[in-house]
Amino acid sequence: MRFTFFNDFLALVFPQTCAVCRSSLFDFEELVCRSCQVQLPTTTYHQRPNNNDLAIKIMGLTQVGRVMAFLRYTKKGVSQQLLHQLKYRNQPEMGVLLGKMYGEELVRSGYKDIWDGIFAIPLHPAKQKRRGYNQSMMFAEGLSDALGSPVHDSLVRTKFTSTQTNKSRMERIANVENVFSLVSAADVRDKKLLLVDDVMTTGATLAVAANVLLAAGAAQVDLAVIAAGK
Ligand SMILES: [Zn+2]
Incomplete structure (x- = not known):
């Protein structure tokens, strides 16, 4: 260098x-x-991807396959500290590192070559411009390095949503409905996809985005997040 x-x-x-x-x-x-x-504080969700709190929570909202999280979310704990650096301290490389680490763990557990592509929950363009990057996309890039599956950016956010905090589960779902759209279905139709986000709490955002991919003909959508929320 x-x-x-x-x-x-x-x-x-x-x-x-x-x-x-x-x-x-x-x-x-x-x-x-x-x-x-x-x-x-890692989880072992990828070893029981259909039977963990996140999988159970999102059941009924969408027909996804595996539901996995790299870290447990503990308030004031390590995962919160890392997510804070990633989201608010201008450290996109933290997302890439976490993605690489989790991707390597997934490869060790036999998850190599099972996804045709990786999608990240998009930020609203205005928010992304402010932050300079999409933290979930950084996680996707790291996962892609380890797993060898390409990252696609054809899932876009079309509506600016108010914060999800202090909203009930149903309000959260209504709040994110029709928020996402696909620019092109070519990377989706008949493909096995991994959809990623930074944190999953109620799963409303991930479920709505997963449903967009499924409606466009995805063969399967699995979910992975950096940290499992409460
Ligand atoms: Zn240290």
């Missing part, structure tokens, strides 16, 4: 620290130190 010397100099003056424990990172470590990486 051209700026290696400069990067080394920067690292000397401003050492990169772990996003979780704040200890200095070694050169071979990226964003989260090895010791924190092995201690992440």
Whole structure:
């Protein structure tokens, strides 16, 4: 790399620290130190993708296949800390890292080559412009690196929704209805897809988006999120 010397100099003056424990990172470590990486509060949902709290929660809203989450969401815990860095501290690379880590775990569990494509829940263009990136798309990119399935961006958000917080389950579903549309069905028809988002709480957003893909002829839609909400 051209700026290696400069990067080394920067690292000397401003050492990169772990996003979780704040200890200095070694050169071979990226964003989260090895010791924190092995201690992440992971779920085992991919080992029982049809029988876990998220799968049960979304049942009845949509006909998806597997429902999986990388991390358990704990308020003020590690997953919240990482998601905060990803969403509000301008760290798109955190999403890529989490996607890579989860993708590698999925490959170890036999999930290689089962998806034809990966879709991320889109942000409204105005919101994406403000943030500079879509955190869920970053997660999708990391998963794609590990799984070898391409990421598609033909699912778009057409309506700006008010915040989902403090809304009942039915209100949340009404709030996101007709929010998504597909620019092209070519990447969807007869394909096995993985649809991803950052957090799943009620599942309303993911269910509505999954239904758009299913209505366009997807053979199967599986879901994966960075963290399972309450
Ligand atoms: Zn650490």
